[in-house]
Amino acid sequence: MTVDPNAATQGFPSPEPVRPRAGAARYLVPALVAAAVAVALGVYGRVHDPAGTAFNIAGFSSTSAVKSWLATTAFFFALVQLVSALMVYGKLPGPRWASKLHRWSGRIAFLVAVPVAVHCLYALGYQTYETRVLWHSILGCFFFGVFSAKMLLLRSERLPGWLLPLVGGLVFTALTLIWLTSALWFFRTFGVTT
Amino acid sequence: MKRPGPLFTLLAGLLLGLFMLSLNATTGSEAVSSTPKKKPPTAAASPAPTKTTTPPSPSPSRVSVPDASYAGRTDDDSSAVAVTVRDRKAIAYFCDGRAKESWLKGDVKDDGSMRLTGKNGDVLNGTLKEGKRISGTADVGGGHYGFTADKAKKPGGLYRATATVRGAKVDGGWIVLPGGKQVGIVTRDGDPQAAPVIDPETGAVTVDGQQLTARPATP
Incomplete structure (x- = not known):
């Protein structure tokens, strides 16, 4: 009797060892992307020659006013984010479309914040000449990093229950502090102008 | 790895950011002079959409003098000196932060040198080097100071x-x-x-x- 050398052999052990690595990647990839985004923004703001100015939108007295209102819009939607998140998690009574509200208010807040950040980085850069400015620069870079992490984490399933609220809370806190150190300061210094 | 929504959100933000940046780089070029003040376009302003700090091919006889600001300290570190150049004219300010100050004005010559004068016989002689810094001497309020002022980035x-x-x-x-x-x-x-x-x-x-x-x- 001969043995068929090409006979199907017993399969390799089921791909058990791969599992933990895939599990780690679920956290590692968002964390690395977040760090890369934050560092890249900071380096760009630090290295390139700030242009000092960029195009303005008609009807506003200055780009700072435009940015302040855009930032305030983003902050408003961030508050919607907080409330709708509490609804999704059942901490507050809410409608069935609370998760949809959360998704879309988040998208709007993010997309409204992007032009502000572009102007900041293009015209002003990463600056450190004052405590307020330093924190604003750091948090601005941090915000887009941690937001990227939040978006990527959303794609994973079966995360620890505390993770998304924690990262979401960081996003919200960062945006709030950014708003306090820029738009609120602007309104207090120059008045609530357009 | 299921929901594509968050990725689309990130992608939309990235595209919007790049779009705004290109808009800034192209339409912003005429306002790119580092002052918010309106000024007529100058020969020195390059039409390139990206702001280049190096002047295009300086001829040996006539040094290109880009519109820019320069800020630095005197050699003895007692005072600060800043110079702003626009259309080959320069204004300079000498200031010790306490009591001594002087505003000086003058033209920038073709070779990049300048002699700026102020009140009470104050004089500043400087030379623009490689479009990067101005160094020279300042005679202000009876004192004689050497100084170097590097090209200033906003908000300097x-x-x-x-x-x-x-x-x-x-x-x-x-x-x-x-x-x-x-x-x-x-x-x-x-x-x-x-x-x-x-x-x-x-x-x-x-x-x-x-x-x-x-x-x-x-x-």
């Missing part, structure tokens, strides 16, 4: 505010050095004193309870 540079506050003529000058440190003097009816700090982004400053706006000084 030279700022001035003039106003009348409660009947007193107020004239303030500020030099924002690389790194953000400020040296300034506010003169009230001829009496110079250390100036309060300005917000370099907006020029906002409060003098004797009055809100003023310091603007980039131009020749």
